[in-house]
Amino acid sequence: MPCMLQLTASESTAGKVFSDTRLHRRVPQRAGRPTLLCSNKRSCFRLNRSIMPVRPRCAQDKLSANKRQAVEITSSSTAKGASTTALPMVLTVAGSDSGGGAGIQADLKTMLACGGFGMSVVTSVTAQNSQGVQGVHVVPCEMVAQQLDSVLGDLGVDCLKTGMLPTPETVRTVSQKLRQYGISKVVVDPVLVSTSGCSLAESEVAAVLKAELLPLCTVLTPNLPEAAALLEGRDIRSVPDMEQAAKDLHALGPAAVLVKGGHLSDGAEEVVDVMYDGERVTHFSGPRVCTSNTHGTGCTLSSAIATNLAQGLSPKEAVRRSKAFITELLKRSSQITVGSGPQWPMHHAKMVEPHPGDAAARSPFDAASLRCYAVTDPNCNAKCGRSLRKAVELAIQGGATIVQLREKNIDGVDFVAAARTILEIARPLGIPVLINDRVDVALAAGVDGVHVGQEDIACADVRAMLGPDKIIGVSVKTPEEAVKAMQDGADYLGSGAVYPTSTKADSSVIGLEGLRHVCEAVDIPVVSIGGVNASNVAETIKVGCAGGALVSAIFGVDSPATAAKAVLDAVDKALVERQSDSS
Numbered sequence: 051m052p053c054m055l056q057l058t059a060s061e062s063t064a065g066k067v068f069s070d071t072r073l074h075r076r077v078p079q080r081a082g083r084p085t086l087l088c089s090n091k092r093s094c095f096r097l098n099r100s101i102m103p104v105r106p107r108c109a110q111d112k113l114s115a116n117k118r119q120a121v122e123i124t125s126s127s128t129a130k131g132a133s134t135t136a137l138p139m140v141l142t143v144a145g146s147d148s149g150g151g152a153g154i155q156a157d158l159k160t161m162l163a164c165g166g167f168g169m170s171v172v173t174s175v176t177a178q179n180s181q182g183v184q185g186v187h188v189v190p191c192e193m194v195a196q197q198l199d200s201v202l203g204d205l206g207v208d209c210l211k212t213g214m215l216p217t218p219e220t221v222r223t224v225s226q227k228l229r230q231y232g233i234s235k236v237v238v239d240p241v242l243v244s245t246s247g248c249s250l251a252e253s254e255v256a257a258v259l260k261a262e263l264l265p266l267c268t269v270l271t272p273n274l275p276e277a278a279a280l281l282e283g284r285d286i287r288s289v290p291d292m293e294q295a296a297k298d299l300h301a302l303g304p305a306a307v308l309v310k311g312g313h314l315s316d317g318a319e320e321v322v323d324v325m326y327d328g329e330r331v332t333h334f335s336g337p338r339v340c341t342s343n344t345h346g347t348g349c350t351l352s353s354a355i356a357t358n359l360a361q362g363l364s365p366k367e368a369v370r371r372s373k374a375f376i377t378e379l380l381k382r383s384s385q386i387t388v389g390s391g392p393q394w395p396m397h398h399a400k401m402v403e404p405h406p407g408d409a410a411a412r413s414p415f416d417a418a419s420l421r422c423y424a425v426t427d428p429n430c431n432a433k434c435g436r437s438l439r440k441a442v443e444l445a446i447q448g449g450a451t452i453v454q455l456r457e458k459n460i461d462g463v464d465f466v467a468a469a470r471t472i473l474e475i476a477r478p479l480g481i482p483v484l485i486n487d488r489v490d491v492a493l494a495a496g497v498d499g500v501h502v503g504q505e506d507i508a509c510a511d512v513r514a515m516l517g518p519d520k521i522i523g524v525s526v527k528t529p530e531e532a533v534k535a536m537q538d539g540a541d542y543l544g545s546g547a548v549y550p551t552s553t554k555a556d557s558s559v560i561g562l563e564g565l566r567h568v569c570e571a572v573d574i575p576v577v578s579i580g581g582v583n584a585s586n587v588a589e590t591i592k593v594g595c596a597g598g599a600l601v602s603a604i605f606g607v608d609s610p611a612t613a614a615k616a617v618l619d620a621v622d623k624a625l626v627e628r629q630s631d632s633s
């Protein structure tokens with residue numbers, strides 16, 4: 051991984067860094083009188099002078115216009131409204147981690163990865179790396195206040211998060227500014243001690259946090275040691291203990307409390323975080339990711355929550371998404387080696403750059419391939435006295451656009467051999483061949499993909515095994531299953547049974563309405579299956595399908611070619627009608 055260290059003065063908006071030691075910039079002052087800010091790498095000072103207000107250079111620029119509006123609002127001492135810019139503006143008030151894994155640095159990386167415009171107020175400068183914390187330099191409260199004024203008085207904030215607040219005075223300063231600017235969305239990550247055991251806050255900080263900051267807080271995110279510290283050293287050893295702690299912390303003022311369970315040593319494979327919002331307790335579970343790359347997880351989670359809140363999500367939905375984000379980030383970072391100490395950071399770029407399984411990392415799947423989807427069946431072929439190869443040949447002759455080999459009674463060796471003979475027919479014609487259930491067979495035969503159901507190997511695992519370029523189809527019955535499959539890297543969904551079918555008698559019927567809900571929930575193509583034939587396939591196109599998947603209507607009849615042609619004609623006609631209806 052390329053590592054970069056830049057020595058520079060910090061700029062509280064994080065939009066750019068001071069790169070010139072004699073940088074002069076005019077910034078509007080809240081009271082309406084412009085201020086000339088002079089900064090170099092050793093000092094930063096403010097000169098109040100009577101100079102002409104600066105004319106905005108890009109009057110048409112929306113952001114600039116919004117900034118000006120924010121200035122007008124704040125110059126009458128009111129906080130900027132959350133919707134004055136289209137960007138979710140997120141501010142972290144925290145300590146700097148020179149190692150880049152936690153603190154301000156992790157916060158800004160997270161805000162970027164989650165789609166926020168990250169800004170920063172530095173409360174403390176720490177010298178830190180993978181081995182621990184070597185030094186802490188507290189930023190004077192006047193400078194913390196000045197940074198807050200710079201950001202809140204000009205750019206505006208949709209959500210603010212706090213991290214390391216090293217002294218009681220820092221907590222008081224931040225709380226006072228939150229009240230002054232009327233900041234209504236506040237995430238408090240009560241950073242007290244570093245993972246390596248170094249104290250990051252003076253001992254009186256917990257008491258002042260409770261008295262001053264928690265009453266202003268929207269979501270409080272303590273881990274178990276932090277929750278214990280805020281509750282007079284209470285033992286928290288189980289999920290019921292966490293629930294009680296969340297309720298007791300809620301009584302101190304936050305609208306919601308998320309007690310994180312990562313430190314619970316109960317041997318469970320799942321990590322459960324517990325949230326209490328004054329009405330109900332919610333559990334958020336995710337797999338425990340086995341990795342040393344955990345430095346900065348608390349900062350990252352709280353920043354993700356802040357960015358999601360800034361985007362208008364409810365606290366519960368913001369936490370749910372942020373938990374999924376951190377779990378995925380931990381997985382994707384688990385192999386990264388940085389530094390010689392015990393604690394390695396995560397690499398947030400892993401959530402931005404293409405990853406196997408992301409739609410962006412794969413070549414787009416052509417939904418037109420699904421128009422006439424022929425799914426083989428050994429019983430149909432036996433009944434009609436045809437070999438698998440002959441049956442597929444006829445289906446393709448008639449117009450089948452994709453073939454799935456659903457050979458349930460065949461062993462692996464024969465299955466691979468059969469798949470290779472089908473490839474000989476299909477590949478020259480550009481017809482994709484998929485294997486039902488068996489990822490090993492698909493890999494060995496080199497076919498185009500796999501179709502799996504809810505009881506088969508999980509889609510995300512299939513994607514990890516097949517890589518970004520193979521086609522993966524997943525069977526779903528509900529919108530929830532559909533969204534999950536899409537997120538896990540499916541290219542298309544098979545949804546049914548739309549009508550009763552004796553080919554898979556145990557498949558419950560979802561009907562056309564069930565199919566419509568699935569189609570509406572996702573933006574990957576859906577193919578209908580279960581009792582589908584040339585006479586009813588058009589109905590499934592009307593509710594949003596890209597095609598029909600058929601077993602008996604193609605392979606259980608005298609002429610698979612004629613049957614496939616009738617299906618393809620019906621689908622194409624229905625697609626044209628759907629197109630003209632919508633235009």
Ligand SMILES: Cc1ncc(COP(=O)(O)OP(=O)(O)O)c(N)n1
Pocket residue numbers: 423425454456486487501502503504505506523524525543544545554577579599
């Ligand atoms: C296109 C398509 N859709 C659904 C299925 C069913 O898959 P699954 O639920 O795994 O059931 P089996 O086919 O394995 O019995 C499918 N095969 N193809």
Ligand SMILES: Cc1nc(C(=O)O)sc1CCOP(=O)(O)O
Pocket residue numbers: 425525544545546547548550551552553554557558579580581582599600601602603
């Ligand atoms: C393989 C399969 N999957 C289904 C599902 O509901 O997911 S129904 C089904 C059988 C479809 O066979 P026919 O076209 O003969 O009805």
Ligand SMILES: [Mg+2]
Pocket residue numbers: 486487501502503506
């Ligand atoms: Mg299956």
